[in-house]
Amino acid sequence: MKCPLNYTMGLIGTKWKPLILFHLLDGGLRSGILQRKIEGISNKMFTQTVRELEKDGLITRTIFPVVPPKVEYKLSKRGQSLESILRSLDKWGLQDSEINN
Amino acid sequence: MKCPLNYTMGLIGTKWKPLILFHLLDGGLRSGILQRKIEGISNKMFTQTVRELEKDGLITRTIFPVVPPKVEYKLSKRGQSLESILRSLDKWGLQDSEINN
DNA sequence: TAACTATATTACTTTTAAGTAAGTTATTGT
DNA sequence: ACAATAACTTACTTAAAAGTAATATAGTTA
Numbered sequence: 302m303k304c305p306l307n308y309t310m311g312l313i314g315t316k317w318k319p320l321i322l323f324h325l326l327d328g329g330l331r332s333g334i335l336q337r338k339i340e341g342i343s344n345k346m347f348t349q350t351v352r353e354l355e356k357d358g359l360i361t362r363t364i365f366p367v368v369p370p371k372v373e374y375k376l377s378k379r380g381q382s383l384e385s386i387l388r389s390l391d392k393w394g395l396q397d398s399e400i401n402n
Numbered sequence: 403m404k405c406p407l408n409y410t411m412g413l414i415g416t417k418w419k420p421l422i423l424f425h426l427l428d429g430g431l432r433s434g435i436l437q438r439k440i441e442g443i444s445n446k447m448f449t450q451t452v453r454e455l456e457k458d459g460l461i462t463r464t465i466f467p468v469v470p471p472k473v474e475y476k477l478s479k480r481g482q483s484l485e486s487i488l489r490s491l492d493k494w495g496l497q498d499s500e501i502n503n
Numbered sequence: 504t505a506a507c508t509a510t511a512t513t514a515c516t517t518t519t520a521a522g523t524a525a526g527t528t529a530t531t532g533t
Numbered sequence: 534a535c536a537a538t539a540a541c542t543t544a545c546t547t548a549a550a551a552g553t554a555a556t557a558t559a560g561t562t563a
Contacts, residue, residue, distance in 0.1 A: 303441055304421075304424065304425075304492055304495075305492050305493070305494075305495030305496040305499060306420060306421060306424050306488070306491050306492040306495055307421065307495070308495040308498070308499050309491045309492065309494055309495035309498070310417065310420060310421070310491075312495075312498075314415070314416075314417060314420070315415075315550085316411060316415060316550085316551085319407060319411060319415070320405075320407060320408065320411070323405065323407050324405075331509085331510095332509075332510060332511085333509060333510075336510095340404055343551070343552055343553075344510090344511080344512095344552095344553095345511095345512085345513090345551075345552070345553085346550085346551060346552080347511095348510080348511060348512075349550095349551090358502070364510095367509095367560090368508080368509090368558090368559055368560040368561070369507085369508040369509040369510075369558090369559080369560080369561090370508090370509055370510050370511085370558085370559090371509075371510090372509080372510060372511090379498065379501075379502070382494070382497075382498070383494065385490065386487065386490050386491060386494060387407070389486065389487050389490065390407050390410045390411075390487060391405055391406050391407040391410065392406070393406075393410055393483070393484065393487060394405075394406030394407055394408070394409040394410035394413075395406040396483075397409070397410070397413075397480065397483070398406060398409050400480075401459070401480070416520085417520085417521090432539090432540095433539075433540060433541085434539060434540075437540095444521070444522055444523080445522095445523095445540090445541080445542095446521075446522070446523085446541095446542085446543095447520085447521060447522080448541095449540080449541060449542080450520095450521090465540095468530090468539095469528090469529055469530040469531070469538080469539090470528095470529080470530075470531090470537085470538040470539040470540075471528085471529085471538090471539050471540050471541085472539075472540085473539080473540060473541085
């Protein structure tokens with residue numbers, strides 16, 4: 302009895318992916334800015350994670366040919382479709398932590 | 403800028419937790435039945451995961467003193483509060499996989 | 504020409520997650 | 534007395550995730 306939830310978790314079921322997607326909800330950000338918003342992430346994991354999100358078509362990556370380089374990440378249409386889920390997860394955390402901590 | 407989503411992911415951000423919670427949405431199940439619904443999970447991971455969910459107060463564990471043993475898991479109130487999120491994740495997977503596969 | 508910038512990549516190590524297979528418990532039916 | 538049962542538990546191994554630190558790039562400015 303495989304359920305679609307398996308599929309969803311295969312795409313976004315990691316420590317960092319939902320966080321990165323969440324921080325792009327209000328619009329595209331350049332790489333460094335986005336990375337600084339994700340507290341605790343290492344440089345390696347940041348790059349690795351955004352690459353996977355790009356490969357899976359959840360975000361887009363735009364390179365501006367300037368020096369020093371400028372790279373912007375933003376949600377794709379597919380990534381946008383996770384908006385209400387991401388906001389719900391965040392909201393749940395807020396409410397739950399008020400009750401249980 | 404820490405966001406509550408971090409907290410949420412700390413509680414349910416693993417491979418198996420959302421699956422287990424999801425399969426309890428329609429009511430409590432005894433251990434063996436629940437485990438058989440989670441395809442691909444090993445015995446060890448099943449026990450380990452339900453124990454963590456119990457420790458975090460997302461599910462309850464009821465032991466019936468019979469032989470052979472009977473143990474029932476069900477969502478706690480706190481676990482129930484994840485219902486709409488879990489169903490949304492499942493629904494998203496269904497819709498997304500229809501589009502992208 | 505050397506330092507500075509933003510974005511990444513690589514090699515290496517550590518940590519955590521997960522899997523395998525065998526063993527435990529306590530009673531009931533044979 | 535011993536096999537069957539459901540629900541674990543344990544020791545051990547393997548695989549995956551994550552961290553650290555050094556390095557690359559290539560124009561710009563001091």
